[in-house]
Amino acid sequence: MTARIVLLHGAMILALFVAQFVVSDYAVLTITRIMVLAIYATGYNILFGYAGLLSLGHAMFFATGLYAAALGVTRLGLAAPEALLFALVCGIVVSFIIGLIALRATGVAFMIVTLMFSQAAFLTILYFGDITRGDEGIVIKDDQRVFSLLGTPMNLADPVLRYNIALAFLAVAIVLCLIVVRSKIGHVLVAIRENENRTAMLGYDVKRYKLIAFVLSGSFAAFAGAAYALLFAYAGSTLASIQYSINPLLWTLLGGAATVLGPVLGTAMMFLLVDFASSFTSASLLFVGVVLILLVLFFPKGILGTIRQRWWRWLP
């Protein structure tokens, strides 16, 4: 890894660490949320940006983590760290199975199939309303969010602790993403995106690499979902709806697909934009729609994608 890559990503994480001492309490909460969702977007980007597979159903993996963690804590009596691990395992298993099926479809069919599986998952959550509590959602009680780590008591209701946990998770996600995309796997994924037939002809097992990307991406999503449930003490079916499948796509496109920091930047930008829009309109989804159309028409590479194209060729 070259020095400036380490420097750039380190600086970004350091800036986020310093931010908590500077900004307001409300901003701390918002940034915590952005960081957790940025993990989701980072995972999405591995599949969409690098492997070139557009999934419209990642909400099902986000929801897998969300409900595995929430039910793990409230029903199975797991402590928060155990619930997080449990959710991650669930995410790996679910994305492996769904990946095996969905990756049989290619191109447009793949997008539609992921969308529909996600909708089936959403309906399943509503169908088992007495366990998942449907729209109303599961609320994790305060005493279930207290756990001890290496003998130190931790309370997830504490906003500062919450912020730093989210930051640590995001840092791990960014580093993992960097490692993956700079490894052989990452290069093969880009090769598949650029020309699948040629990559297969060169002797790479295209299906296996696609499945690896799918499971990686789904696991990131499930982990983010679990972190979301545990940090914000809530799991509801709206977080499994189509809207939450579109969100990471939007964030990744805005920040720049196939750039490591793009999804993080995109998530933050979109939060700012929606926040700004909701000060004068209640139809914030209208704003999402307009941004999507404008991105596709005029700005297909996103923010960091454009920066890389114009100036910083080295950006991973």
Added chain:
Amino acid sequence: MAGLRPGHPFPSCTASLLAFFPHLLLALLEGTVAAAVLALSALGLSLVFGVMRVVNVAHGEFFMLGAMLAWWVAKMVPGGPAMGFVAALIVAPLLVGALAFVTERLLLRRIKYDPEATIVATIGLMFVIQQLALSVFGADAKAVSAPFTYRIALPWFGFSGYKLFVVVASIFILLAVWWVLAKTKWGLVMRVTQFDRETATAFGIPVNQVYSAVFVAGAALVAVAAVLIVPIQQAHYLMGLDPLLMSFIVVIIGGLGSIKGSVIAAVIIGLADGVISMFFSPTLASIIATLAVALVLVFRPQGLFGVEPR
């Protein structure tokens, strides 16, 4: 065994069958209506994908707009539900078609019908239309009266004559579209464009105009479907998602781009949906329909009647 009369070996079983039959009949009738609705709403999507190889995610919103316009026209036009219905059958496809025309010109053509970009752009369009409908028409569900209220009296229950009219109308529209595609010069031009865009261009077919026409026709068809269906359902700004997903299911099971496949899949899914919704729950019916898609993909990735992409 003493109570058994000759000729009726299992009286209790017969009795329960007799009680069961009306339920099954009702489920099958509702299923037939559902199948007609499905085939009709999937038709436009299938046509557009077949010729242009793009998926229009805003398809469901075109449906919603058609339904909203039907409600608005029915409110504006004097002379009762029948007049309003006829007026809506003219106004809704025209306006929705006009919107589709603008969409095709300003959006799809500019991104050169790239499949991925089209999906993202039409997702954006979906949100825009949905939120604008919310701002203009409000969030409450709107009932539209059927043009006539004749009920067919069956020995066990009455069944809405309008629902059967929807079935007949769907069959008529499907046949009409098939006739245009298979028997007219227009259809020939569309099929040539579908088969090979470059060759079509080389033979002087104005491919851009064909695309434009097909996209507008797909939107107009789904608007007609909405006008027909809205008296059975209600118009609501979020109503577009269901027909979109159901159309996807039908189109994938039938094979992307095969209209015959879509119709057959619509009949299967519609009937199954009717029966499962009646005896279990509508949510379960939707879940099962989606899992059917998974099975089709595992065993026949191109769909039941699809052809391998060239």
